[in-house]
Amino acid sequence: MFESLSERLDSAFKSLKGEGRITELNIAATVKEIRRALIDADVNYKIAKEFTDKVKDAVLGEKVITAISPGQLMTKIVKDELTELMGGNEVELNAKGNPAIILIAGLQGSGKTTFSGKLANYLKGKKGFSPMLVAADIYRPAAIDQLKVLGGQIGVDVYSEPENKDAVSIAQNAVKEAKTRNKNVLIIDTAGRLAVDEVMMTEVANVKNAVNPQEILFVVDSMTGQDAVNTAKAFNDRLNFSGVVLTKLDGDTRGGAALSIKYTVDKPIKFISSGEKMDTLDVFYPERMAQRILGMGDITTLVEKA
Amino acid sequence: QQTKENFLSKITKAIAGKSTVDEEVLDNLEEALVGADVGIDTTVQIIERIETRVAKDKYLNTTELNNILQQEIEAMLVDAPSANSYAFDSELPSKPYVIMVVGVNGVGKTTTIGKLAHNFKKAGKNVLLGAADTFRAAAVDQLTIWSERAGVPIVKQDMGSDPAAVAFDTVQSGVSRGSDVILIDTAGRLHNKAHLMDELSKIRRVMQKVIPDAPHEVLLVLDGSTGQNALEQAKHFTAATDVTALAITKLDGTAKGGVVLAIANQFKIPVKFIGVGEKMEDLLVFNKHEFVDSLFNLEK
């Protein structure tokens, strides 16, 4: 994949041969190729444009180094910019409190319940944490059962009230229960909802206001396309979430949604989820994600070799 | 509506009297189509078609351009072969008619099955569900609730049992009960996992021991908010199971599902159903015209 992008960039750079410096004119085709690569990776159309314009401004006037191919040079610059953009303000998960409350929210089927289980499992393995899962999805058929099965697999308690049709009071009761059960981290799994669903967005905002979570994690499917921007913005407007979780990265998606979201709401990506099993949770590496979006192998070694 | 007209009139102004489409038009069309997840390749293809038409037809006004756009895009959305087309209340091409539902994780397979069951049942058909997702936590419980909602029977085994065996049982049971429609739920799986794709081929083969030409329909469910990766999904699921139709879910949100344009065009698979909510009633039979219209519906 890296080869193909850098080859494309090299051929776009052909016109540059013999010219000493990068100018607006001689870089146009290259910028277009990069933009295209980003859009193919599902980076939002407008963001791809803004991003490549920025990269272009950064390289204007630079000397064309002949030692390595201009395509590779350009790819490296893009990758570095992208890495920087995806990283920055790296913040640890805040699980301090008694109990600390972590609210999980996102679209339908994005992987919230599975992630809730994984996070509970992750925290359980850390010293000083005693997590409890809270089943606050009162809509999806068998949502409680699903969370209970996961809780059973990892040996973590699941708090649920099958007869209660009010997510807010379930969450509030769970907080009280945590104290009696001596649990110091609550992970609240909520129902999937669309950003345009006013009633459902109000519900999750009400849960937030009622229990005051330390962390609100927005869970997003890494295969999401152009709409990632709208959704992230809408959820952030309502919840002011503290972090993002990217799921299903065990697939072969390039995952440009990650860039779109970071660019739009500027919240840290705190975890990546890459599998259906409870131990497939990872912290986020900006550089790997940048490479993935650009569809490259390990570009650094390639460039260093050149 | 406002935005749509602006967009179209911009294009019209830019193309009027010219035989080629200029940069501005390209940008506008690109923005609308790419922003709807249509993808660059397909977008370029659409633009080229428009260019050809414009050069030939010398159209004049917005309405005509609108029509050309609609026509060209609709032409990319193939129809089901007659052997494979049906309505809920019409006689099905075979009895029982076996529909196997496949797709990546969390796209809406189980929910779509619940909705299909409801629709077939309402149209007077005998429906049977097969819970061949024995893997995902509480998958069988979830499908059981849908079977109760729709009021149709279900064949199931314990979690962790062989999904092919469940599918086999279901088809056999459907034959002896005289079911009209059999809906087989399968576990979500990412298309790049070869062993899981093989499992799907196996489920398919095992059903053929009971009914040689089953499944009659392999419905690939795509999440409407998925981007270009849906093309890979279509490619690999088709390779493993000969997908015959697509369902696009979650179109009640702001996502447009434009990637199905590329899929339909490239793999010649028709879109049959659209999911527009989480309730039993929230399933629509796909309508090309309305779908294309919604691609250009930029407000919200």
Ligand SMILES: Nc1nc2c(ncn2[C@@H]2O[C@H](COP(=O)(O)OP(=O)(O)OP(=O)(O)O)[C@@H](O)[C@H]2O)c(=O)[nH]1
């Ligand atoms: N391959 C893979 N599958 C995942 C991952 N995360 C979740 N899944 C699967 O995706 C599907 C949906 O996951 P859920 O956890 O049920 O998603 P959800 O957001 O809770 O769904 P709703 O509650 O219905 O909105 C399930 O089949 C999960 O097993 C992941 O990282 N990789």
Ligand SMILES: Nc1nc2c(ncn2[C@@H]2O[C@H](COP(=O)(O)OP(=O)(O)OP(=O)(O)O)[C@@H](O)[C@H]2O)c(=O)[nH]1
């Ligand atoms: N808004 C909306 N939600 C939908 C639609 N279709 C399904 N859903 C929701 O999406 C989530 C996942 O749906 P499922 O039917 O469990 O998806 P699945 O493909 O069977 O998932 P796995 O079996 O885990 O791979 C659930 O919360 C559904 O209610 C739809 O058309 N619109």
Ligand SMILES: [Mg+2]
């Ligand atoms: Mg859930």
Ligand SMILES: [Mg+2]
């Ligand atoms: Mg399912």
